[in-house]
Amino acid sequence: MTKGELISSFYEAFGPGTEPRVFFAGGRVNLIGEHVDYNGGHVLPCALTMGTWGLLRRRTDDRLRFYSLNFPQAGVLEGTLSSVRFHERNQWTNYVLGMLFALRERGIVLNSGFELLIYGNIPNGSGLSSSASLEVVAGAAFRACYDLDLTNVELALLGQRAENGFIGLNSGIMDQFSIACGREDAAVFLNTGTLSYEYVPVELHDNVILIMNTCKRRTLADSKYNERRAECESALKALQKKLPVKDLASVDLRTFEANKHLIENETERARAEHVVYECARTVEACRKLRQGDLVSFGRLMDASHDSLRDLYAVSCRELDTLVNEARACEGVLGARMTGAGFGGCAVAIVNRDAVDAVMEKVGTAYEAAIGYPCAFYVASIGGGPREL
Numbered sequence: 001m002t003k004g005e006l007i008s009s010f011y012e013a014f015g016p017g018t019e020p021r022v023f024f025a026g027g028r029v030n031l032i033g034e035h036v037d038y039n040g041g042h043v044l045p046c047a048l049t050m051g052t053w054g055l056l057r058r059r060t061d062d063r064l065r066f067y068s069l070n071f072p073q074a075g076v077l078e079g080t081l082s083s084v085r086f087h088e089r090n091q092w093t094n095y096v097l098g099m100l101f102a103l104r105e106r107g108i109v110l111n112s113g114f115e116l117l118i119y120g121n122i123p124n125g126s127g128l129s130s131s132a133s134l135e136v137v138a139g140a141a142f143r144a145c146y147d148l149d150l151t152n153v154e155l156a157l158l159g160q161r162a163e164n165g166f167i168g169l170n171s172g173i174m175d176q177f178s179i180a181c182g183r184e185d186a187a188v189f190l191n192t193g194t195l196s197y198e199y200v201p202v203e204l205h206d207n208v209i210l211i212m213n214t215c216k217r218r219t220l221a222d223s224k225y226n227e228r229r230a231e232c233e234s235a236l237k238a239l240q241k242k243l244p245v246k247d248l249a250s251v252d253l254r255t256f257e258a259n260k261h262l263i264e265n266e267t268e269r270a271r272a273e274h275v276v277y278e279c280a281r282t283v284e285a286c287r288k289l290r291q292g293d294l295v296s297f298g299r300l301m302d303a304s305h306d307s308l309r310d311l312y313a314v315s316c317r318e319l320d321t322l323v324n325e326a327r328a329c330e331g332v333l334g335a336r337m338t339g340a341g342f343g344g345c346a347v348a349i350v351n352r353d354a355v356d357a358v359m360e361k362v363g364t365a366y367e368a369a370i371g372y373p374c375a376f377y378v379a380s381i382g383g384g385p386r387e388l
């Protein structure tokens with residue numbers, strides 16, 4: 001959609017008047033470092049050029065009016081600034097309301113209502129963070145239209161707070177951070193314990209990042225996510241009986257091996273093992289990417305998936321099928337699930353000349369095994385939120 005088309009849709013939804021301001025924020029794909037961002041580990045995500053557009057026009061009263069081109073059947077949804085609360089229906093507006101909630105917690109209340117039109121081209125439930133993208137674009141629009149003094153890192157933290165405090169998902173900071181602080185053609189190597197970060201150029205030479213979407217609707221994902229987080233906290237407590245560590249990411253491999261018996265619960269021990277090894281793998285993978293050693297990078301992606309499947313138990317038959325089929329193809333350097341899991345997407349590094357054959361082969365095998373088709377996107381890495 002062009003900016004002009006979006007603005008026309010805005011007038012259709014809300015009527016004529018002042019021209020709305022137009023903002024954009026991307027989605028994200030994580031290359032490696034999965035389920036470590038709530039354990040203080042490093043992650044290596046990239047912002048995507050796929051994302052969410054938000055058009056905002058201020059009102060003079062305190063009414064809030066929302067319209068999504070992705071859910072036209074819902075029509076214009078209404079609210080007021082003075083009654084910001086979670087809606088069981090009208091799901092998508094909760095991410096925007098969550099941002100207002102998070103702002104209010106910081107003592108920031110907008111001084112007038114608004115009209116907001118949203119359009120996104122990230123497939124919903126694909127694990128490419130359509131929700132974080134929505135939070136960040138809403139935050140960027142509020143910042144600009146209400147002159148709020150907020151950095152991109154603060155936008156990310158507000159987004160996480162919206163998830164944790166309003167939506168009820170105890171997510172880490174990776175999604176919002178990579179979207180709010182993304183840079184074109186670079187991955188964000190983020191230490192989620194300190195929020196210090198560096199940009200790492202994604203130079204893949206003859207290869208591309210291929211995203212493979214299971215197209216499986218996620219259902220149990222949210223409750224399982226919070227369960228994994230609780231298991232990690234419990235494992236950490238067990239280690240802390242003896243070790244002075246602040247999070248699982250602070251436990252090195254040798255210390256973990258020497259002390260893992262402290263975690264009596266076998267499931268929790270496996271979860272912690274994934275986290276400790278995934279943290280080490282991510283640091284190593286980043287080094288390999290910087291050195292241009294994509295073969296080793298691919299192997300680390302493979303190991304990450306296997307650990308998420310066997311130790312962390314967040315993969316599923318659909319994701320395993322994509323990953324196994326991709327790995328069996330010529331020209332694939334590595335493949336793994338990306339994001340929370342239980343559905344959503346897998347990501348692979350694939351030789352450019354092999355991409356068509358890989359999509360053909362994986363696509364056919366997937367449909368035969370699962371019964372419905374998957375989808376593919378060649379990722380292009382975008383920058384942070386911006387006004388258009």
Ligand code: GLA
Pocket residue numbers: 033034035036037038171172173174175339340341
């Ligand atoms: C979801 C969460 C992130 C992160 C990933 C798993 O995307 O929102 O914070 O935990 O899962 O790595």
